[in-house]
Amino acid sequence: MEKGLLHLHSFLRWVILILLLVALYQAFTKKESIRKSSLWLMIASHVMLLIGLYQLFWGRYGITKGLPENVQLMKDSFYRFFWVEHPLLMVLAIGVITVARGKAKVLNYKTTGWLLLVALLFLLVAIPWPFRAVGSGRTWFPGM
Ligand code: HEM
Numbered sequence: 001m002e003k004g005l006l007h008l009h010s011f012l013r014w015v016i017l018i019l020l021l022v023a024l025y026q027a028f029t030k031k032e033s034i035r036k037s038s039l040w041l042m043i044a045s046h047v048m049l050l051i052g053l054y055q056l057f058w059g060r061y062g063i064t065k066g067l068p069e070n071v072q073l074m075k076d077s078f079y080r081f082f083w084v085e086h087p088l089l090m091v092l093a094i095g096v097i098t099v100a101r102g103k104a105k106v107l108n109y110k111t112t113g114w115l116l117l118v119a120l121l122f123l124l125v126a127i128p129w130p131f132r133a134v135g136s137g138r139t140w141f142p143g144m
Pocket of ligand 1: 006009010012013016045048049051052053055056059060061082083086087090091093094123127128138139142
């Protein structure tokens with residue numbers, strides 16, 4: 001189950017990025033359909049939050065498993081990323097996506113667009129891409 005959840009967490013990144021780009025386009029071209037895309041974006045990112053919290057506490061590198069011997073959290077780039085930087089930036093991104101959804105609902109296109117741009121930036125910075133040192137060994141489409 002743990003592997004399945006990690007693969008789902010990884011796959012959902014693409015769903016979220018695609019929905020975010022669609023919603024961004026709709027925000028800047030003032031399309032009413034943003035109501036639907038922003039709702040799906042919010043649902044997908046909240047599912048991501050739940051899976052992420054599970055991984056953070058009970059996953060293979062989860063907090064309940066503790067730090068390996070001789071590892072200091074803030075001095076170890078791997079654990080600092082997965083215990084602090086990634087969760088913090090992602091929770092912020094999901095918060096911004098949630099606020100953006102509220103703005104999209106009342107068709108406040110401009111504010112929605114800017115909020116979604118901020119969320120996109122957080123996501124791009126905090127994803128452990130395979131080309132980043134912290135993402136080494138990870139793939140673009142795990143499990144496929
Ligand atoms: C939209 C938000 C998020 C995105 C796009 C995202 C994306 C990712 C990706 C691509 C991975 C690498 C998976 C792989 O090995 O292929 C990952 C790992 C991880 N994520 Fe997230 N994540 C998000 C939110 C969160 C949140 C909110 C938390 C915690 C509260 C979290 C905790 C973790 C942890 C602990 C791992 C490492 C799991 C492991 O290697 O066993 N993520 N995330």
